[in-house]
Amino acid sequence: MAKRGVMFTFPTEMIREPIIYNLGRRFDVVTNIRRADVSEDKGWVVLELEGKEEDIEQGIAWVVTKGVRVDPVIGDALEG
Amino acid sequence: MSYAKSLRCSKCGREYPLEPINLCDFCFSPLEVTYDYRSMSEVVSREAISSGPVTMWRYLNLLPINDKVVDLGTGFTPLIKAENLGKEIGLDNLYIKNDCLNPTYSFKDRVVSVAISKAMEFGFDTVACASTGNLSASVAAHAAKTGLKAYVFVPANLEQGKMVSTAIYNPTLIAVDGTYDDVSRLCTQMVGRFKWGFININLRPYYAEGSKTLGYEVAEQLGWRAPDCAVAPAASGLLFTRIWKGLNELAMLGLIGPVNTHMYLTQAAGCSPIVNAFNAGSLHVHPVKPNTIARSIAIGNPSDGQYALRIARESGGGACAAFDEEIIEAMKLLSQTEGIFAETAGGVVIAGLKRLVDSGAIKRDELTVAFITGSGLKTQEAVAEVVSPITIQPTLSSFIENCADSVEGY
Ligand SMILES: Cc1ncc(COP(=O)(O)O)c(C=O)c1O
Ligand SMILES: [Zn+2]
Numbered sequence: 001m002a003k004r005g006v007m008f009t010f011p012t013e014m015i016r017e018p019i020i021y022n023l024g025r026r027f028d029v030v031t032n033i034r035r036a037d038v039s040e041d042k043g044w045v046v047l048e049l050e051g052k053e054e055d056i057e058q059g060i061a062w063v064v065t066k067g068v069r070v071d072p073v074i075g076d077a078l079e080g
Numbered sequence: 081m082s083y084a085k086s087l088r089c090s091k092c093g094r095e096y097p098l099e100p101i102n103l104c105d106f107c108f109s110p111l112e113v114t115y116d117y118r119s120m121s122e123v124v125s126r127e128a129i130s131s132g133p134v135t136m137w138r139y140l141n142l143l144p145i146n147d148k149v150v151d152l153g154t155g156f157t158p159l160i161k162a163e164n165l166g167k168e169i170g171l172d173n174l175y176i177k178n179d180c181l182n183p184t185y186s187f188k189d190r191v192v193s194v195a196i197s198k199a200m201e202f203g204f205d206t207v208a209c210a211s212t213g214n215l216s217a218s219v220a221a222h223a224a225k226t227g228l229k230a231y232v233f234v235p236a237n238l239e240q241g242k243m244v245s246t247a248i249y250n251p252t253l254i255a256v257d258g259t260y261d262d263v264s265r266l267c268t269q270m271v272g273r274f275k276w277g278f279i280n281i282n283l284r285p286y287y288a289e290g291s292k293t294l295g296y297e298v299a300e301q302l303g304w305r306a307p308d309c310a311v312a313p314a315a316s317g318l319l320f321t322r323i324w325k326g327l328n329e330l331a332m333l334g335l336i337g338p339v340n341t342h343m344y345l346t347q348a349a350g351c352s353p354i355v356n357a358f359n360a361g362s363l364h365v366h367p368v369k370p371n372t373i374a375r376s377i378a379i380g381n382p383s384d385g386q387y388a389l390r391i392a393r394e395s396g397g398g399a400c401a402a403f404d405e406e407i408i409e410a411m412k413l414l415s416q417t418e419g420i421f422a423e424t425a426g427g428v429v430i431a432g433l434k435r436l437v438d439s440g441a442i443k444r445d446e447l448t449v450a451f452i453t454g455s456g457l458k459t460q461e462a463v464a465e466v467v468s469p470i471t472i473q474p475t476l477s478s479f480i481e482n483c484a485d486s487v488e489g490y
Binding site for chain 1: 102107108109186188209210211212213214260264265268272278280281284367376377382383425454
């Protein structure tokens with residue numbers, strides 16, 4: 001089992017969609033929300049994903065195709 | 081032993097032991113080193129510091145190191161009074177902290193010196209990082225000095241100058257076929273898999289502390305006082321938060337008076353998530369897709385952004401973005417007034433400073449320090465256009481023919 005901390009940033013039109021629920025059901029990934037804020041025009045959620053590595057990968061890829069931005073939770077580990 | 085006490089979550093305050101971890105288990109927020117300042121204050125004094133080595137390690141007692149430090153001679157870089165540049169943009173008391181003058185030509189040597197020393201303490205035999213060039217060079221150089229193995233991940237399309245200035249130290253250099261975001265994602269995935277010291281991931285709380293020395297040095301070099309205004313670049317925002325922490329620690333230890341410094345944060349307009357949040361009055365930093373020549377500070381999702389944002393607000397400072405053309409102009413201006421060739425991040429700082437003065441945020445008589453964090457030699461492509469020499473034959477007549485117009489009194 002692998003674990004991954006991620007941040008989802010939702011554009012306005014996706015805020016009403018049950019993305020996290022569907023991610024859990026369709027990809028057999030356990031989602032565990034740690035921090036979040038959703039306002040009328042934008043939303044972000046910091047959560048932990050737990051499951052098989054390939055399920056997490058596929059799940060994230062699916063979330064991205066839905067127009068949600070996915071970032072690793074450390075922020076960009078890439079630095080100057 | 082150092083005076084470091086614990087790691088504390090910057091959001092919820094939970095405490096953790098001093099281990100190679102960087103995130104709070106509960107809320108996934110960054111961890112920060114805390115200290116026993118009471119005991120620390122018994123050993124630090126202006127005299128003790130001033131008689132220490134002429135490097136960042138004169139502040140050893142304020143850093144979280146227990147054993148030997150790995151030092152290439154980093155820090156205590158010049159703080160110069162920038163009369164010419166000041167005159168040009170309208171400041172009477174402008175200083176430049178020139179951190180180009182570190183062993184691998186950027187401020188990253190400060191953070192890496194601390195992180196690598198900790199990696200040795202923790203017993204790692206391998207260190208790794210993902211980088212756009214400055215960090216990778218510094219990690220590779222420090223690893224070479226210690227004999228640690230180094231894995232350095234960079235995007236395959238990195239500038240040649242940055243490739244060479246990393247590869248020369250002979251790390252395992254891995255060029256990832258992908259964007260900057262892809263390299264970053266790959267490395268965060270590797271942390272769980274490999275028992276390595278990831279310089280800016282699991283060693284991040286220690287790495288962060290190295291930047292405090294920029295604050296210490298400036299205060300000491302100003303004759304033990306904090307500046308009225310500080311202007312610094314932000315990528316992840318970490319450096320910005322630690323300059324502030326450094327100044328405040330000195331005040332807490334009674335080495336300087338109260339800190340009233342206005343902290344100004346600068347980013348490139350093509351990647352300015354923190355500046356956007358500042359201007360929107362928002363508490364959360366929404367990620368962006370970077371698109372700027374200032375690649376070394378092009379981080380779309382700054383992990384310490386909200387903390388940098390808070391400091392810019394609470395110190396009565398601000399945040400300011402500069403367009404790519406302004407960045408190039410500012411690089412030229414700094415070179416041609418003060419003789420300092422900075423990289424694009426330095427251009428961002430000077431361009432931002434100019435805007436802040438023009439808008440009246442920074443006043444003419446305020447003692448202002450601009451932090452120049454990396455050298456222009458590694459990213460010469462950005463200003464290659466300046467090269468347009470007059471080509472002549474090796475004869476006096478050819479010189480006179482081609483150049484006489486510009487020779488005064490001829
Ligand atoms: C030259 C230069 N200046 C400033 C920074 C900003 O550092 P931070 O990520 O701590 O904001 C970086 C690195 O990212 C850099 O390479
Ligand atoms: Zn926490």
